[in-house]
Amino acid sequence: MTSTSPPVRATRPAVPPPAHRVGFGHLMLAEWTKIRSVRSTLWTLLLFVVVTLGLTALLTWLTVHALNQGKATGRGASIVADPTSFILGTGLGLGQLAICVLGVLVITSEYSTGTIRASLLAVPKRLPMLAAKSAVFSVLVLVIGEIVAFGSFLIGSALTRSLVKVSLSDPNVTRAVLGAGLYLTVLGLFALAIGNLIRHTAGAITTVIGLVLVIGPLLALLPYSWGAHIHEYFPTVAGVLITADHQQADQLLSPWQGFGIFCLWTALLLAIGAFLLQRRDT
Amino acid sequence: MIEARDLTKRYGEKLAVDHLSFTVEAGRVTGFLGPNGAGKSTTMRLILGLDHPQSGTATIDGRRYADLAQPLRTVGALLEARSMHPGRSAYNHLLFLAQTQGLPRSRVDQVLDLVGLGEVARKRTGGYSLGMGQRVGIAVALLGDPQVLMLDEPVNGLDPEGILWIRNLMKQLAAEGRTVFVSSHLMNEMAVTADHLIVIGRGKLIADCSTQEFIERSSEKYVLVRSPDAARLADLVAAEGGKATIREQPARDDHAREAPAREAPAQDAPAGDEPAGDADGARAARRPAPEVDITGLDAPRIGEIAAANRIVLHELTPQLASLEEAYMELTADSSEFGTGRASASPQPAAASPGTPPGGGSPGGHSPGDPARVAAAQERTE
Numbered sequence: 001m002t003s004t005s006p007p008v009r010a011t012r013p014a015v016p017p018p019a020h021r022v023g024f025g026h027l028m029l030a031e032w033t034k035i036r037s038v039r040s041t042l043w044t045l046l047l048f049v050v051v052t053l054g055l056t057a058l059l060t061w062l063t064v065h066a067l068n069q070g071k072a073t074g075r076g077a078s079i080v081a082d083p084t085s086f087i088l089g090t091g092l093g094l095g096q097l098a099i100c101v102l103g104v105l106v107i108t109s110e111y112s113t114g115t116i117r118a119s120l121l122a123v124p125k126r127l128p129m130l131a132a133k134s135a136v137f138s139v140l141v142l143v144i145g146e147i148v149a150f151g152s153f154l155i156g157s158a159l160t161r162s163l164v165k166v167s168l169s170d171p172n173v174t175r176a177v178l179g180a181g182l183y184l185t186v187l188g189l190f191a192l193a194i195g196n197l198i199r200h201t202a203g204a205i206t207t208v209i210g211l212v213l214v215i216g217p218l219l220a221l222l223p224y225s226w227g228a229h230i231h232e233y234f235p236t237v238a239g240v241l242i243t244a245d246h247q248q249a250d251q252l253l254s255p256w257q258g259f260g261i262f263c264l265w266t267a268l269l270l271a272i273g274a275f276l277l278q279r280r281d282t
Numbered sequence: 283m284i285e286a287r288d289l290t291k292r293y294g295e296k297l298a299v300d301h302l303s304f305t306v307e308a309g310r311v312t313g314f315l316g317p318n319g320a321g322k323s324t325t326m327r328l329i330l331g332l333d334h335p336q337s338g339t340a341t342i343d344g345r346r347y348a349d350l351a352q353p354l355r356t357v358g359a360l361l362e363a364r365s366m367h368p369g370r371s372a373y374n375h376l377l378f379l380a381q382t383q384g385l386p387r388s389r390v391d392q393v394l395d396l397v398g399l400g401e402v403a404r405k406r407t408g409g410y411s412l413g414m415g416q417r418v419g420i421a422v423a424l425l426g427d428p429q430v431l432m433l434d435e436p437v438n439g440l441d442p443e444g445i446l447w448i449r450n451l452m453k454q455l456a457a458e459g460r461t462v463f464v465s466s467h468l469m470n471e472m473a474v475t476a477d478h479l480i481v482i483g484r485g486k487l488i489a490d491c492s493t494q495e496f497i498e499r500s501s502e503k504y505v506l507v508r509s510p511d512a513a514r515l516a517d518l519v520a521a522e523g524g525k526a527t528i529r530e531q532p533a534r535d536d537h538a539r540e541a542p543a544r545e546a547p548a549q550d551a552p553a554g555d556e557p558a559g560d561a562d563g564a565r566a567a568r569r570p571a572p573e574v575d576i577t578g579l580d581a582p583r584i585g586e587i588a589a590a591n592r593i594v595l596h597e598l599t600p601q602l603a604s605l606e607e608a609y610m611e612l613t614a615d616s617s618e619f620g621t622g623r624a625s626a627s628p629q630p631a632a633a634s635p636g637t638p639p640g641g642g643s644p645g646g647h648s649p650g651d652p653a654r655v656a657a658a659q660e661r662t663e
Contacts, residue, residue, distance in 0.1 A: 022352055022384045030381035037374035038367055114365035117332060118375070118422065121359055122382040124331045124348040281333040 027123060027132035034115075035106060035136060044102040049148055052095030056152040059090040060159045067163060083166040084176045084245040087156030088149065092180060092243070095148070099141060099184050100208045103191025106137050108201040116282050126277050130196065134189060134270065141188040146181035153177045172245035172255075179242030179255065186239055186259070186266050187212075193269035196277065212236045228252065235265035283308055284430060284463055288338035289328050291321075291485075298324040300485035301338070306463045308429070311456045313476030313493065314465035317613050321485035322465040323362050326434050330359055342430055354383045358423030362434040362465075364415055368408030372399055372418045375407065376425060383426055393421040412439030420448065430461040437471060449475050469609035473497065483613045504577045505584055508597035512572040515584075515593050522587060524579035528572055571596045 035041050063079050063086075079086045110116040123129040153173075157166050168174045191208045198204040219231040231237055232252045239262030242255040253261065284306035291299040299321045306312045316322050327333040329340040331347040339346070342357055350356050366375045376390045394403045397417040402410070407418060416439050423431055433452070437445045452475055456462045466472050472479060472493065479496050481489040489496060509515050516526035576584055581600045588595050 022382065026381055026384050030378040033374055033378040033381060034370075037371065037378070038369045040369065109367060113367040114361075114363055115367045115370075115375075117361055117363070117365040118379060119382075120332060121330060122354055122379050124350065124353055279334070281327075 024128065024132060027128050028136050030122075031129075031132045031136040034119075034133075035140065038109070040105055040109070041102065044098050044105070045144055048095050048098035048102075048144070051098065052091035052148050053151055053155060054091070055094055056087060056091030057155050057159065060087060060156045064159055064163055079160060080164050082244065082246045083157070083160055083164050084153070084170075084173050085243065087153055087160070087166075088176065088180045088243045090156070091152050092149070092184070096184060096187055096212065097209055099145070099188045100191040100212060101205055102141075103137065103188040104195035104201060104204040104208060106133060107192055107195040108199060108204050111199045111282075112201055120282055127274055130270075130274055130277055134192060137192060138185050138189060142181060142185045145184035145188075146178065149177050149180035149184070152180075170245070175255070176243050176245040179259065182259065183239050183242055183262070186262050187236065190235060190262070190266045190269065193266060193273050196273035197269065232258070233261055235262050238262045238265075283344075283461055284329060284340070284342055284432070285344075286325065286329060286338070286340045289325060289335050289340060290337045291324055291328055291333060291335050298485055299328065299335070302482065302485060302487055303338075304480050304487060304490055306461055306480070307478070308461040309456060309459050310477035311452050311462045311464060311475055312478045312480060313472035314463060314480050314482070315469065315472050315476075315609070316465075316467065316482040316488075318467055320467075320482050320613070322467075322482065323434055324485075325482070326359070326361070326432055326463075326465065329432065330357070330361075352383045352426065354379060354385075354426035354428065356426070356428050357430045357432060358426060358428040359431075360416075360419040360423045360433040360436055362438070364419075366407050366415070366418060369406055371404050372407050372410070372421070373403040375418065376403075376421060379422060379425060385426060389425065393424050396424060397421040413441055413444050416440055417444070420451075428460070431455060431463065433462070433464045435465055435467070437466070437468075445471075481609075481612065488612060504575050504601050505579070505581045506597065506599045506601050507574045507576055507584060507588075507595060508571045509574065509588070509593055509595050510571040511593045512574045514591070515588060516574060518587050518591055518593075519574075519576055519579060519584065522579060522583070524584075525577045527575040529575065573597075575601075 060079075067079070110119060119129055120126055153168070160166065166173060168177065191204070194208050195201075195204040198207060216231075216234050216237045219227070219234050219237065222228070222230055228250070229252065232241075238253060238258040241251070241253060241258030244255065247254065286305075287303050289299050289302045290297075302321070302325060314322050314325070324333065328335050328338075329342070329347065342350070347353060347357065366372075372394065373390060376394065377387065380387065380390050391400070391403075394400050397420050399414065399417050399421065402414070407415060410418065416436065420433070420436065423433065431452075436448050436452075440448060452462050452464060456477070464472075464475065476493050479489065479491060479493050480487070481496070507515065512528050516528055519526040579587075581598055585595065585598055587593075588598075
């Protein structure tokens with residue numbers, strides 16, 4: 001495989017002197033290489049697209065079909081009252097979990113495989129690495145998320161046309177659909193932040209999915225107005241408000257306020273993670 | 283040049299690195315030697331800023347690792363633990379590292395060819411053998427063409443051909459004027475690779491000297507002499523400036539191999555034990571004559587002394603303790619996962635530093651120097 005005497009010249013030549021300081025762009029390029037060069041990224045994103053679009057089509061069609069058969073259900077009522085929320089909620093409700101998993105994986109896989117040591121040797125200040133990773137991952141999720149959000153809406157609105165007409169030109173609808181992509185982006189960062197704190201894949205995925213699927217909905221059961229506050233200010237509950245085109249009567253936060261709260265939670269977790277990243281041994 | 287000053291690292295209760303100071307000079311291969319668990323990897327991680335010390339500093343060419351703008355262009359490191367994603371190809375692993383330093387893609391291909399992985403570089407590293415994984419690590423270390431290389435147990439998992447390759451590579455890098463700092467727990471490996479040695483045990487410095495000096499002072503030369511008149515010979519040897527240690531003869535029936543030795547400076551030698559007269563001679567001849575270990579005089583001189591004084595010698599054998607053995611003795615007290623052999627000894631004499639960095643006086647060793655004290659102590663136990 002190799003000659004026993006190493007070719008001398010090979011270590012010497014070629015490395016050009018650093019022409020300029022290495023910038024953030026280089027780090028983003030490196031993070032993009034990391035994300036695209038493992039299969040889990042492709043599979044998770046593929047799962048996200050297929051599950052979200054597939055479920056949106058399936059659940060919308062089933063509900064519309066049931067209504068047309070004269071079986072009025074609670075679900076059926078909501079599709080007429082708030083078609084945009086219904087359409088965006090059906091597929092993304094499950095599809096978002098793929099984004100949670102990917103967000104966790106992009107950071108915890110570095111810890112579980114030891115890649116983090118190579119990464120931190122290359123970027124010993126550490127924070128720029130986390131920032132570049134967060135930035136690249138955000139852009140990736142934003143692009144895919146918006147495509148899937150618009151795709152879901154187009155599929156869903158086509159299927160509901162017989163019952164209720166909804167289009168992007170209706171008030172708030174474009175904001176809600178764009179908001180779904182934004183929500184997914186922040187959700188991905190939220191998962192990344194928790195992955196960065198916990199550093200173990202299984203623990204972090206369990207935590208994120210537990211928060212999104214279990215704790216959030218459970219908080220709705222809290223009584224009185226303080227319970228409502230806790231529920232609505234909960235990160236993912238607040239964040240998802242932006243995907244609705246109608247504001248509920250008893251809603252405490254506007255869509256953008258809710259989204260802002262979600263961003264603040266995520267920023268807080270990222271900041272704690274950044275602080276710990278600087279201090280921890282790896 | 284790598285400088286560690288008073289580095290201390292504690293993991294919970296365990297003191298992994300204990301006020302460690304040393305300097306690694308450019309232009310030579312510096313071996314970093316110590317038993318498993320001595321703190322070698324931890325020290326390297328402290329220098330590289332992966333772990334944070336409780337106290338002390340480590341600098342590379344005067345700067346902390348974290349302050350290096352393009353660290354991989356200054357320092358190339360191979361860590362002991364595997365640090366790559368099994369699902370990512372070696373090429374992409376190197377590519378992302380190259381991108382963080384603003385290095386061109388062509389450099390990635392170049393180092394992959396250099397370590398002999400050119401053909402498998404696009405395959406995922408999960409399928410690589412231990413040796414191939416090690417080669418990827420070496421490619422990473424060479425990626426930025428750094429002036430300082432830190433390699434933690436680089437021969438791990440390499441086949442003999444690979445070991446020879448890495449040895450030559452290290453020597454050549456040092457010959458180019460680079461700083462090469464390489465850890466190992468194998469003395470023999472270091473003996474053929476390193477020009478200079480830094481030996482640690484339990485996180486403390488044991489020795490910091492040239493490999494040549496370490497070998498000379500560790501592999502203590504002595505002459506084994508067997509004579510019925512051992513006590514008198516010991517006196518004469520002492521008078522000539524040598525040092526004789528009479529080993530008591532094992533009693534026939536009980537633990538023969540555990541025979542303790544003791545220092546026998548001439549005057550104190552107890553005459554009672556030793557067969558002296560002719561009457562005893564015949565009886566003594568039936569059991570082996572006492573053994574004497576003599577240092578400070580060579581075999582011909584001892585033979586001459588014996589002949590001049592009409593002392594009968596049954597054996598006269600020059601001995602050279604093996605390097606591995608000497609290293610074992612030196613680090614026996616500081617071995618983290620020892621076999622309990624030396625557990626009874628108090629504060630190990632071996633822990634006192636050898637020659638201080640830079641200012642050491644190579645050559646003849648004083649009787650008090652660590653290697654010899656450690657060895658003597660070991661024998662008296």
